[in-house]
Amino acid sequence: MQNKDDAAPGLRERKKRATRAALADAAVRLAAEHGAENVTVEAISSAAGVSTRTFFNYFDSHDDAFLMIDAEVGKRIRRTVREAPAGLPVLDVLRQAFSAELMDVEERHEIWSLRAKVFQRSPHLLVRGLGAHMAEELELAETVAERLGRAEGEPLGLYPRLVAAVAATAIRVSVEEWCARTPDVAFAVVFRDAFDHLASGLHDPPPGARSGPPTGTDS
Amino acid sequence: MQNKDDAAPGLRERKKRATRAALADAAVRLAAEHGAENVTVEAISSAAGVSTRTFFNYFDSHDDAFLMIDAEVGKRIRRTVREAPAGLPVLDVLRQAFSAELMDVEERHEIWSLRAKVFQRSPHLLVRGLGAHMAEELELAETVAERLGRAEGEPLGLYPRLVAAVAATAIRVSVEEWCARTPDVAFAVVFRDAFDHLASGLHDPPPGARSGPPTGTDS
DNA sequence: CAGATATTTTGCACGTCCTGCATTTTTGCG
DNA sequence: CGCAAAAATGCAGGACGTGCAAAATATCTG
Numbered sequence: 001m002q003n004k005d006d007a008a009p010g011l012r013e014r015k016k017r018a019t020r021a022a023l024a025d026a027a028v029r030l031a032a033e034h035g036a037e038n039v040t041v042e043a044i045s046s047a048a049g050v051s052t053r054t055f056f057n058y059f060d061s062h063d064d065a066f067l068m069i070d071a072e073v074g075k076r077i078r079r080t081v082r083e084a085p086a087g088l089p090v091l092d093v094l095r096q097a098f099s100a101e102l103m104d105v106e107e108r109h110e111i112w113s114l115r116a117k118v119f120q121r122s123p124h125l126l127v128r129g130l131g132a133h134m135a136e137e138l139e140l141a142e143t144v145a146e147r148l149g150r151a152e153g154e155p156l157g158l159y160p161r162l163v164a165a166v167a168a169t170a171i172r173v174s175v176e177e178w179c180a181r182t183p184d185v186a187f188a189v190v191f192r193d194a195f196d197h198l199a200s201g202l203h204d205p206p207p208g209a210r211s212g213p214p215t216g217t218d219s
Numbered sequence: 220m221q222n223k224d225d226a227a228p229g230l231r232e233r234k235k236r237a238t239r240a241a242l243a244d245a246a247v248r249l250a251a252e253h254g255a256e257n258v259t260v261e262a263i264s265s266a267a268g269v270s271t272r273t274f275f276n277y278f279d280s281h282d283d284a285f286l287m288i289d290a291e292v293g294k295r296i297r298r299t300v301r302e303a304p305a306g307l308p309v310l311d312v313l314r315q316a317f318s319a320e321l322m323d324v325e326e327r328h329e330i331w332s333l334r335a336k337v338f339q340r341s342p343h344l345l346v347r348g349l350g351a352h353m354a355e356e357l358e359l360a361e362t363v364a365e366r367l368g369r370a371e372g373e374p375l376g377l378y379p380r381l382v383a384a385v386a387a388t389a390i391r392v393s394v395e396e397w398c399a400r401t402p403d404v405a406f407a408v409v410f411r412d413a414f415d416h417l418a419s420g421l422h423d424p425p426p427g428a429r430s431g432p433p434t435g436t437d438s
Numbered sequence: 439c440a441g442a443t444a445t446t447t448t449g450c451a452c453g454t455c456c457t458g459c460a461t462t463t464t465t466g467c468g
Numbered sequence: 469c470g471c472a473a474a475a476a477t478g479c480a481g482g483a484c485g486t487g488c489a490a491a492a493t494a495t496c497t498g
Contacts, residue, residue, distance in 0.1 A: 012494055051448050091421050127353060134346060155399060158409060159424050161392045162416055169388040173380045180374055190377060197381055201420040202310050205378050231465060270477050
């Protein structure tokens with residue numbers, strides 16, 4: 001058993017993933033139809049073919065079933081940040097690290113659209129989702145602080161916290177804006193514009209500019 | 220009854236406020252001691268001298284008792300933004316609007332410190348608190364969009380969403396950083412530095428700079 | 439393959455959260 | 469005081485979430 005994450009899922013592990021996926025899937029589908037609040041744990045469990053007790057073996061709360069939290073993503077992002085060539089501005093590093101990860105949003109566009117519908121109907125869940133990313137945000141801030149050459153035990157400092165949090169916020173807003181628009185725009189474009197705004201100090205856009213990058217105040 | 224918010228609270232209104240305050244106060248105090256999760260609604264209600272049923276007449280959920288949500292704050296901020304002289308950069312307007320509101324944090328420093336302790340012990344609540352501000356964030360984005368001269372029904376656009384969200388994030392991070400530090404620094408300083416970072420495009424700080432504003436890249 | 443072992447699923451009981459409804463108490467006012 | 473509006477309360481009930489022990493299932497060993 002070298003690495004349980006690679007190459008050897010094993011029958012057991014596969015069944016667990018399947019059960020979890022079945023629960024999450026049932027949850028999202030039922031919620032998209034009836035609204036998350038009106039979908040009981042029993043309904044989800046029943047649709048997934050397990051007992052309600054088993055549901056709580058996989059998710060800590062009713063709401064967690066709709067969230068699709070993946071700890072791997074955070075790890076990958078932090079590693080990317082850590083391995084980025086020194087000297088590169090932190091904001092650019094973050095932009096690229098996230099960008100690599102967010103291809104999934106455009107690829108599995110359909111399931112994300114479903115989740116967007118669920119979130120629109122009960123914003124309370126979006127909040128939970130955000131909250132799930134808060135721990136990640138702190139760890140990301142740690143990674144940034146290390147990258148900027150700060151000792152281990154030292155307090156974080158304002159800047160690392162701020163870039164990590166603001167970058168995460170930029171992503172959330174990008175997703176929101178992308179969902180609000182009829183998705184005729186590529187997500188990558190919204191994402192790029194958002195980070196361009198950040199990099200240029202959030203100066204006011206010229207009146208009339210609908211979606212372009214901020215005015216060329218850069219360099 | 221010209222305006223129920225001004226000058227004529229009335230005995231009734233005063234009792235309501237008192238009850239609500241008593242509940243919120245009891246909640247925070249008990250939570251600071253035993254942890255929010257271990258404080259039942261019954262305990263809070265009992266400490267405030269009302270029935271558990273009455274608790275739910277004042278707060279929609281157990282957690283809401285610890286949050287101290289004030290819809291007035293959002294309204295005031297939006298009005299400040301709306302009445303700010305035209306031509307001023309949006310980011311500066313937001314900075315000033317929030318700054319005016321945040322004096323309360325330093326004045327009633329003691330109760331905020333208590334709340335910070337509660338939040339440290341159960342971050343789950345901080346998330347709820349954040350969520351409460353999300354609706355505000357959207358309305359703030361609307362206000363910003365209007366200020367930038369955008370029609371009513373039009374979609375929001377990326378920039379208004381982004382500034383509103385990022386500004387709110389900056390505040391949250393400022394509070395976090397300010398709480399993490401032994402509060403020998405004035406909150407206003409952390410707050411100012413955060414917005415300076417935003418205004419200068421979040422460029423990397425020079426190594427060794429602990430807390431100052433970003434390097435004078437401005438102008 | 440059979441049996442031992444580890445893991446997962448499940449049922450059950452229990453406490454807490456939260457809501458709707460009817461009833462009682464309090465408040466404001468003529 | 470007496471009355472109408474508002475608030476507080478008690479109660480019933482559904483849903484959430486957890487600990488525990490028993491049953492079912494997967495993995496390992498000989």
